[in-house]
Amino acid sequence: MNSRKLVVIALSGLFLLTAWSSTWFEISAVGVYSEGLEREPTITTEYIIDSNQESFEITIENSTPLLLYWVNRENVSPEIDSENNSSGSTGDNSEESTSDNQACSVSCLDMTRGFLKLTMIAMFAVICLSLMRPIRSIKIATVVTWLIGISIILIAIPLAIATDFGISSGNESGGESSTGGFDTNTQETVEVNQFAHFQQDSGFGISLDGIKFTYDSMGFDLGLLDEEDRENIIENAPVEGESGYESLIGFDGELTIGPGSLITWWLLIAPLLILNLIEPREPFEEE
Amino acid sequence: MSQRILSSFICLLLLTSIAPAAAATGPSDSVIWGVSYDWGDFEGDILEMTGVDTDAANEDLEAAAEYAGFDLASDQVLSGSSNFFIESWDGDETVEIQDIHGNTHQVSQRITELTVRHGLLADAGFTVSWVDDDEAIDIWYSASQEMVLVIDATYVEYVDSDLLVYGADLEMSGLVSNTADLSMNLQVIAAGEVEAPEVDLGYSISMEVPSLSSEWRVDQPLDYLQQLNEEPNWDDENGSWDDENGSSASGIIDGTFTTLTGYSLSAEISGIPTEEIGVNLDTFNVELSDSIPGEGTFSDDFYDIGGEMTDWGWNCPPVGGTEDLTIDDTTVEVQCGLAAPVSPGMAVMMAQSLAPAFDNGVQELSSVLQGQIESWFEEISGSDDGNDTFVCDNGEEIPAYWENDGYEDCSDGSDENDGGGTFTCDNGEEIPADWENDGEEDCSDGSDENDGSMEQSGEFEKLESMMEALMESDLEKTMEAFSEKLDELVEDNVPSEPIIDLEESCALLFWTTDDSRVVGFAILNSEELLLGSSVFGVKTHDVELNVQYHDGDNARTAKMDIVGATELRDIAPQSKHDNSELYDILGFEYLPDLDLTDTDNDGVIDYFDQDDDNDGIPDWDDPELNKPNDSLPAPSVLAVISMLGAAAILMPRRDA
Numbered sequence: 001m002n003s004r005k006l007v008v009i010a011l012s013g014l015f016l017l018t019a020w021s022s023t024w025f026e027i028s029a030v031g032v033y034s035e036g037l038e039r040e041p042t043i044t045t046e047y048i049i050d051s052n053q054e055s056f057e058i059t060i061e062n063s064t065p066l067l068l069y070w071v072n073r074e075n076v077s078p079e080i081d082s083e084n085n086s087s088g089s090t091g092d093n094s095e096e097s098t099s100d101n102q103a104c105s106v107s108c109l110d111m112t113r114g115f116l117k118l119t120m121i122a123m124f125a126v127i128c129l130s131l132m133r134p135i136r137s138i139k140i141a142t143v144v145t146w147l148i149g150i151s152i153i154l155i156a157i158p159l160a161i162a163t164d165f166g167i168s169s170g171n172e173s174g175g176e177s178s179t180g181g182f183d184t185n186t187q188e189t190v191e192v193n194q195f196a197h198f199q200q201d202s203g204f205g206i207s208l209d210g211i212k213f214t215y216d217s218m219g220f221d222l223g224l225l226d227e228e229d230r231e232n233i234i235e236n237a238p239v240e241g242e243s244g245y246e247s248l249i250g251f252d253g254e255l256t257i258g259p260g261s262l263i264t265w266w267l268l269i270a271p272l273l274i275l276n277l278i279e280p281r282e283p284f285e286e287e
Numbered sequence: 288m289s290q291r292i293l294s295s296f297i298c299l300l301l302l303t304s305i306a307p308a309a310a311a312t313g314p315s316d317s318v319i320w321g322v323s324y325d326w327g328d329f330e331g332d333i334l335e336m337t338g339v340d341t342d343a344a345n346e347d348l349e350a351a352a353e354y355a356g357f358d359l360a361s362d363q364v365l366s367g368s369s370n371f372f373i374e375s376w377d378g379d380e381t382v383e384i385q386d387i388h389g390n391t392h393q394v395s396q397r398i399t400e401l402t403v404r405h406g407l408l409a410d411a412g413f414t415v416s417w418v419d420d421d422e423a424i425d426i427w428y429s430a431s432q433e434m435v436l437v438i439d440a441t442y443v444e445y446v447d448s449d450l451l452v453y454g455a456d457l458e459m460s461g462l463v464s465n466t467a468d469l470s471m472n473l474q475v476i477a478a479g480e481v482e483a484p485e486v487d488l489g490y491s492i493s494m495e496v497p498s499l500s501s502e503w504r505v506d507q508p509l510d511y512l513q514q515l516n517e518e519p520n521w522d523d524e525n526g527s528w529d530d531e532n533g534s535s536a537s538g539i540i541d542g543t544f545t546t547l548t549g550y551s552l553s554a555e556i557s558g559i560p561t562e563e564i565g566v567n568l569d570t571f572n573v574e575l576s577d578s579i580p581g582e583g584t585f586s587d588d589f590y591d592i593g594g595e596m597t598d599w600g601w602n603c604p605p606v607g608g609t610e611d612l613t614i615d616d617t618t619v620e621v622q623c624g625l626a627a628p629v630s631p632g633m634a635v636m637m638a639q640s641l642a643p644a645f646d647n648g649v650q651e652l653s654s655v656l657q658g659q660i661e662s663w664f665e666e667i668s669g670s671d672d673g674n675d676t677f678v679c680d681n682g683e684e685i686p687a688y689w690e691n692d693g694y695e696d697c698s699d700g701s702d703e704n705d706g707g708g709t710f711t712c713d714n715g716e717e718i719p720a721d722w723e724n725d726g727e728e729d730c731s732d733g734s735d736e737n738d739g740s741m742e743q744s745g746e747f748e749k750l751e752s753m754m755e756a757l758m759e760s761d762l763e764k765t766m767e768a769f770s771e772k773l774d775e776l777v778e779d780n781v782p783s784e785p786i787i788d789l790e791e792s793c794a795l796l797f798w799t800t801d802d803s804r805v806v807g808f809a810i811l812n813s814e815e816l817l818l819g820s821s822v823f824g825v826k827t828h829d830v831e832l833n834v835q836y837h838d839g840d841n842a843r844t845a846k847m848d849i850v851g852a853t854e855l856r857d858i859a860p861q862s863k864h865d866n867s868e869l870y871d872i873l874g875f876e877y878l879p880d881l882d883l884t885d886t887d888n889d890g891v892i893d894y895f896d897q898d899d900d901n902d903g904i905p906d907w908d909d910p911e912l913n914k915p916n917d918s919l920p921a922p923s924v925l926a927v928i929s930m931l932g933a934a935a936i937l938m939p940r941r942d943a
Contacts, residue, residue: 052569055572056571057571058572058573059575061576062576063575063577064655067575071655
């Protein structure tokens with residue numbers, strides 16, 4: 001085996017090991033209560049997944065007005081909910097966001113971890129094999145394995161996380177909570193059906209960091225109003241200075257979902273494969 | 288011409304920047320006294336006062352652990368300083384002020400400055416390692432705390448020639464903060480299983496009053512200074528001094544303030560079996576923080592409590608009555624007794640001014656706490672207000688929490704029928720719905736108790752088996768041996784009688800009767816002077832504490848040394864906080880971001896080296912190492928004079 005092959009094997013091993021121990025997937029979100037609360041409380045969350053653990057970090061800056069908001073508001077009764085639905089809010093089935101988690105026997109993410117682990121081992125094996133026996137079928141196998149790996153990184157891992165979270169497709173548009181689910185893990189999420197004249201705007205784009213979702217919402221939180229005032233607000237949205245306007249809550253969020261540095265290391269394997277593929281045919285036993 | 292204006296502006300700016308330092312010093316003939324303490328001496332002072340050696344106590348702990356068969360290492364470090372100074376003097380000018388009725392009075396000024404600087408760093412930690420045949424427990428614990436208190440108050444009291452008080456002005460700023468962190472890592476190996484939870488908790492709370500100004504004007508002049516001037520008559524009938532007139536409203540105090548209240552709470556938890564409680568996370572980190580700015584005004588009746596703050600009859604034998612103090616080698620005749628260390632008007636003004644500022648600062652926080660506590664109570668009581676009622680089918684009303692409590696409280700029993708549905712077991716059997724998760728398996732397949740609770744989970748079984756394995760190990764015997772040995776060792780470190788009997792202590796203040804000004808204080812123990820002014824003819828106590836009492840020029844110098852320190856790191860320098868031994872015990876995790884720079888290459892990194900540049904000057908006193916890092920150096924008086932000179936030279940040339 002020549003030194004070039006040894007270098008390819010060593011580099012492949014190094015890249016795979018580094019990929020395995022690096023960050024696999026990151027979801028970071030920043031949400032700002034832009035209306036209704038003093039000093040614009042800001043929630044920053046970061047959810048990181050790697051080969052053996054999931055960590056979640058939540059930071060709330062200027063937290064006092066937000067805590068006061070959560071403490072002071074009360075859940076709106078179902079009767080108001082149903083009337084509220086007619087006034088423009090969306091959806092009344094808050095249970096949808098906690099849909100069943102039965103797609104995998106235990107944890108979809110753990111299952112995906114297992115797949116990726118196997119794929120990485122297979123990748124290393126086929127790279128070694130293709131260097132030792134550079135026949136067409138093995139070379140195709142290396143490409144296929146690499147493609148499987150990148151599919152797992154880009155598709156299977158996010159899907160597994162989404163399934164474990166119980167997020168149904170299209171939930172990113174914020175159909176359930178007033179914050180678009182950006183602060184779901186705070187347990188204090190206020191549902192959309194508790195708002196009157198609720199408006200939301202969402203969008204997404206692709207950046208170098210991954211897929212970026214934006215979500216802006218605004219509405220009058222009925223839970224901040226006295227029970228007898230809710231009907232009035234549902235029928236007529238107050239303007240600034242009028243009674244009830246103080247219940248206007250605005251939330252602007254930005255959520256970035258993207259693979260961690262795992263993808264970088266996996267992509268670095270590609271040049272090694274290309275080098276291997278374009279190698280001129282040479283005798284198997286060179287030395 | 289514009290150059291001239293620009294130069295003048297720069298010079299004025301530089302002069303303004305040194306103004307606060309200049310204002311912080313009283314005249315050389317001011318009355319000044321204070322106390323300072325270096326908390327690095329605390330363990331030594333505890334040994335002096337009680338005979339308890341904390342180092343020996345640590346050694347006892349380790350020795351007892353070794354005897355019992357496990358490793359234990361612990362240490363604690365305390366450093367920082369506490370300082371307070373009271374300085375007072377008479378103003379040169381006579382001014383006119385109006386009382387609340389608009390009457391004008393010619394008065395002179397009595398100025399009092401209160402300076403407080405307190406900074407404290409405390410660290411403690413221990414490691415424990417116990418190993419049996421198959422079982423092991425490792426504990427790593429670290430805790431730290433930082434406290435700071437800074438107060439600057441200037442009080443100007445307006446008095447006439449008879450020492451009657453017509454009002455006062457108060458300017459003050461202050462900061463109080465407390466930060467604490469706690470980390471604990473635990474690893475338990477038992478029954479072939481491993482549990483290794485890690486917990487990091489931290490909090491910080493601070494309240495700053497960047498500015499507070501208040502003004503007090505009297506309804507009628509007050510004589511509380513005169514009460515320090517003339518001995519009141521003792522009223523045998525009432526058993527009190529004639530002048531004790533209690534508190535009463537006297538005038539109006541109003542003012543403005545700004546506040547900045549901040550807090551942060553953080554928790555990082557990992558290694559806890561969260562999956563069993565429905566959370567699929569290995570590490571959870573949450574942090575809340577806020578910085579709440581506030582401002583306000585206040586106006587209130589001024590409560591004169593001057594009559595309650597003076598006691599001529601208080602003695603601490605052998606000190607009492609009239610005594611001679613030695614201040615700056617001069618003998619001063621003073622009256623002994625109890626009095627406010629500052630003017631009673633200042634004490635009341637500070638209290639009445641700080642109260643609304645404090646209220647404003649914590650208002651939002653207390654609302655959150657109150658709301659949260661109420662909601663917890665609601666959760667516990669299971670109802671919104673505790674007065675909710677349940678209406679029975681026959682119209683009777685019972686408290687809501689009696690519904691479905693297992694007893695029929697409605698005469699028709701309808702309060703127990705709400706949960707009357709059925710639960711279908713996994714095998715198809717049906718049982719009453721309220722039998723589900725009641726702690727007993729009612730379905731033959733046990734599916735009625737499978738709600739994922741800890742009790743039924745694999746994790747619970749794992750913990751249970753680990754606990755059983757630990758109980759069967761030598762752990763209990765080890766702890767008994769440790770306890771017995773520790774009792775035996777500690778006995779040697781506790782003296783049979785205290786060195787200082789605190790019950791034999793008393794304190795009193797000294798004031799001059801000619802100008803009604805407190806000039807010092809003393810604490811005596813067993814008729815000997817423990818701390819305070821040097822009283823003629825009174826013996827100094829045998830126990831020498833490291834608390835420094837200052838008066839006269841000593842106090843002036845000590846105040847100048849500390850008055851510029853307003854940050855924790857200036858009051859309690861990190862370089863003085865020798866936590867190297869704790870680092871040896873706790874290792875890298877204790878200080879994960881430790882800077883390993885070793886400036887003088889002596890093998891001790893700067894962080895632990897108390898003389899980084901090896902010049903013989905401790906780091907906390909070394910001006911070379913305490914240069915400000917700001918890009919703009921603070922201007923000295925010399926720099927300003929140079930700047931003025933340069934400007935003077937420059938301006939004519941430009942105009943020429």
